[in-house]
Amino acid sequence: MSKPAxxxxxxxxxxxxxxxxxxxxxxxxxxxxxxxxxxNGSGKSTLLRLLAGLCFADQGEIAFLGESLNQQxxxxxxxxxxxxxxxxxxxxxADVQLFCPSVFDELAFGPLxxxxxxxxxxxxxxxxLRAMDIExxxxxxxxxxxxxxxxxxxxxSVLVLDPEVLLxxxxxxxxxxxxxxRIVDFLVxxxxxxxxxxxxxxxxxxxxxxxxxxxxxxxGRIAGxxxxxxxxxxxELLERAKLIHPHAHVHDASAVQPHPHLHRH
Amino acid sequence: xxxxxxxxxxxTCAGLAAAAAPFWYVALRRVKAALHSRLLPLLxxxxxxxxxxxxxxxxxxxxxxxxxxxxxxxxxxxxxWASILAISIALTIxxxxxxxxxxxxxxxxxxxxxxxxxxxGYATYRLVAWRAPLRSGRRVxxxxxxxxxxINVAALLAAIEFGIQPLLFRDAxxxxxxxPYPLRIxxxxxxxxHLTFAGxxxxxxxxxxxxxxxxxxxxxxxATSGTDLPVGPVSAPAGSRTPRKLWLAVATLLILTPLGILxxxxxxxxxxxxxxxxxxxxxxMAAASGNQAPPRAVPRGLERLxxxxxxxxxxxxxAFVRSQTFGYVLSAVVGVGLIIALAxxxxxxxxxxxxxxxxxxxxxxxxxRGLLEATGHALFAEDMAAADGFLQRLDPRVKLVGIGAxxxxxxxxxxxxxxAAILALSSLLALASHIPLGLLAKRVWLTVLAFTGLVALPAxxxxxxxxxxxxxxxxxxxxxxxxRTAGFLILRGETAxxxxxxxxxxxxxxxxxxxxxxxxxxxxIVALLGMTYRYMFxxxxxxxxxxxxxxxxxxxxLQPADRRRLAAASAGVLLEKTLQVSGEVxxxxxARGYRGEIRLLDEARMRANDWxxxxxxxxxxxxxxxxxx
Numbered sequence: 001m002s003k004p005a006x007x008x009x010x011x012x013x014x015x016x017x018x019x020x021x022x023x024x025x026x027x028x029x030x031x032x033x034x035x036x037x038x039x040n041g042s043g044k045s046t047l048l049r050l051l052a053g054l055c056f057a058d059q060g061e062i063a064f065l066g067e068s069l070n071q072q073x074x075x076x077x078x079x080x081x082x083x084x085x086x087x088x089x090x091x092x093x094a095d096v097q098l099f100c101p102s103v104f105d106e107l108a109f110g111p112l113x114x115x116x117x118x119x120x121x122x123x124x125x126x127x128x129l130r131a132m133d134i135e136x137x138x139x140x141x142x143x144x145x146x147x148x149x150x151x152x153x154x155x156x157s158v159l160v161l162d163p164e165v166l167l168x169x170x171x172x173x174x175x176x177x178x179x180x181x182r183i184v185d186f187l188v189x190x191x192x193x194x195x196x197x198x199x200x201x202x203x204x205x206x207x208x209x210x211x212x213x214x215x216x217x218x219x220g221r222i223a224g225x226x227x228x229x230x231x232x233x234x235x236e237l238l239e240r241a242k243l244i245h246p247h248a249h250v251h252d253a254s255a256v257q258p259h260p261h262l263h264r265h
Numbered sequence: 266x267x268x269x270x271x272x273x274x275x276x277t278c279a280g281l282a283a284a285a286a287p288f289w290y291v292a293l294r295r296v297k298a299a300l301h302s303r304l305l306p307l308l309x310x311x312x313x314x315x316x317x318x319x320x321x322x323x324x325x326x327x328x329x330x331x332x333x334x335x336x337x338x339x340x341x342x343x344x345x346w347a348s349i350l351a352i353s354i355a356l357t358i359x360x361x362x363x364x365x366x367x368x369x370x371x372x373x374x375x376x377x378x379x380x381x382x383x384x385x386g387y388a389t390y391r392l393v394a395w396r397a398p399l400r401s402g403r404r405v406x407x408x409x410x411x412x413x414x415x416i417n418v419a420a421l422l423a424a425i426e427f428g429i430q431p432l433l434f435r436d437a438x439x440x441x442x443x444x445p446y447p448l449r450i451x452x453x454x455x456x457x458x459h460l461t462f463a464g465x466x467x468x469x470x471x472x473x474x475x476x477x478x479x480x481x482x483x484x485x486x487x488a489t490s491g492t493d494l495p496v497g498p499v500s501a502p503a504g505s506r507t508p509r510k511l512w513l514a515v516a517t518l519l520i521l522t523p524l525g526i527l528x529x530x531x532x533x534x535x536x537x538x539x540x541x542x543x544x545x546x547x548x549x550m551a552a553a554s555g556n557q558a559p560p561r562a563v564p565r566g567l568e569r570l571x572x573x574x575x576x577x578x579x580x581x582x583x584a585f586v587r588s589q590t591f592g593y594v595l596s597a598v599v600g601v602g603l604i605i606a607l608a609x610x611x612x613x614x615x616x617x618x619x620x621x622x623x624x625x626x627x628x629x630x631x632x633x634r635g636l637l638e639a640t641g642h643a644l645f646a647e648d649m650a651a652a653d654g655f656l657q658r659l660d661p662r663v664k665l666v667g668i669g670a671x672x673x674x675x676x677x678x679x680x681x682x683x684x685a686a687i688l689a690l691s692s693l694l695a696l697a698s699h700i701p702l703g704l705l706a707k708r709v710w711l712t713v714l715a716f717t718g719l720v721a722l723p724a725x726x727x728x729x730x731x732x733x734x735x736x737x738x739x740x741x742x743x744x745x746x747x748x749r750t751a752g753f754l755i756l757r758g759e760t761a762x763x764x765x766x767x768x769x770x771x772x773x774x775x776x777x778x779x780x781x782x783x784x785x786x787x788x789x790i791v792a793l794l795g796m797t798y799r800y801m802f803x804x805x806x807x808x809x810x811x812x813x814x815x816x817x818x819x820x821x822x823l824q825p826a827d828r829r830r831l832a833a834a835s836a837g838v839l840l841e842k843t844l845q846v847s848g849e850v851x852x853x854x855x856a857r858g859y860r861g862e863i864r865l866l867d868e869a870r871m872r873a874n875d876w877x878x879x880x881x882x883x884x885x886x887x888x889x890x891x892x893x894x
Contacts, residue, residue, distance in 0.1 A: 102775040139773060
């Protein structure tokens, strides 16, 4: 078997003197879709930033395709561009991701930085605008987009580089059902092994469709690992990781009893 | 404070832009060296922040409110060089989108507020704060004084720029072509307002934000503090004790600065007046002002005005009191004193008005409404630009240069009828582009008339010349020259503002940026303008949400000091958000391959048709300048 896309070994990371990751180990195989589950502040976003080579571990090591990923390895321009081309990160906050004056400029930003020729950029941007069904937004400014449109443009701005590895930070958070469905459809379409996908989420409803394997985060550590079905049935784990909440509600009009919110009928 | 189009001659504008250029160059280099790849996100996000801060309605002592420019706090958080860039970008966007300050006066406004303001504000802050610990109350005082000094130096520079216009630029009949008032009027007129209201607004925001940062995140003050001392404990009583010290310092300044500043100002006036008679100096001035001969005598109307102040003392006082210089100094001190004397009973009165009536004018509500209007204003312009009309169909590059040339012509011409013709042409362009004239009238014409009309009004009576009418009772003379002077100021302002509005209403910002890129404006500047505009909306929205939620929770009436603290805290929250967003944006840019050198797609070539249209614009502008020479 080929080398894993990411191999994270015993990584610790402190953010403003607060430990965000605490001796965490995990791996992502090539072509695999991995979901990172956990409450807010459990370290999912931090791990994604480390995987994207935007921050670097205080302790431990991260390898990308068998090569060590650290500040030195990204120092060289060629290595930097090659890594950026292969790994794309979609930020949780679309307002952060979209910093250009128009949708077209937004999509052209990545290829321009990676020194693609102008003609190729124009073609590729047109292609992605069509594929993501956002052609009509081409000249729109980010502040004129709805939340769902922003997310789609943010995703497109990364897909335009056609990265092998896609890192997504809560791609369907705070979206209306229809916009959410579009994102989920896209993630489902990545399921044939064409792309390696790592998604941070706390949306358990769509988990089975969008992920092959899950990690559950708790205070900067891995609290559990397994297929979506295994994880969804481990109620005690989900409760401990604050992904579900014991919730009182009426079932058969007679008894009111506290029990976990998540259930399957 | 924001100099509009038509107040300064083209040569003054060019001179000030040229004077600003080396500062921009040095600032860009220094900041780039210090910030590396963080330059772009930090500066553009901070420029957007200062833009939004300028919209905050700050409650001032005396029951009034005012707006700050924010160069003091920018210099304190970013350092003077980055502040020069951030404020310049904010001023440019203000001039282009909101008509605050003229397009041709961007260089002058940046020189006064962004450059001189940042440097003076920073120097004052460092000098007064010296090596005080980060949480020391002294830093709050220093920040307040820094902001106060910054805005007043900027105002003084603007006043001097206004004041030299009538000395240097007159038409054949000796009539002023641009700002009509000489230094002795321009300086006190500008300074009285800035030493009181505008200065206090700047003081409130600078000191309030530093006090807020001291409580929340004092490390943000570290870079410009000049001290390695640990942060130090929170000095609890500082909150109540510091302001009094600050007010005391400002009161002293209020009394002292008019004396100092006006002494300088009138010295300028004296120097210029004497030089009118000296042939050597006349030649120099003529050469400096594009070979226009300066008039032979100082306008007599101004002497009349100054004698009003010295008159009551004249008969009994010794000679130095009877001098004009003393008159101006006295007029300024009296003016400042009058305003303070009026403000105090007003505050007392306001404090006793029924709460319900005061609620309506709450600064929180006013600010929220202002922020919403700014967003709406810009969004509306974007919708207009998407319409299908004559200007909208033009290539943005043609528009940028063509309309720019017309604005230049409007500022340069020396004949009223040519100005009127350009204004008529811009109305025609508006009609051909489906931009309703009613909109132009409301947005541009009335606004300019309200502001410039007020400025121009005294000139009607003060300019010596052929008297055509005397006001009943007062017997003030209305002169033909005075009317024409006022006409010039108003028509120039109207024409330039209309043309600028046409450009904004017919062109998407992204297209304007692409056009700038075509004309080899440095990529970094284009990118800064683009990102600032983008984040301006985000912060306008954030600030509005903040004020609205505050408004919904506000019960009863806040004390003035609490209102000021609230405004400063809101600005502080926004600043924290600003810095956080800039860090995140930097990461997002890196994630897509940014290494500190921004790249933009170059525009396609201009077509023959585009060149033709550009030539048409240029021909009209040239014709106007020639006819109006």
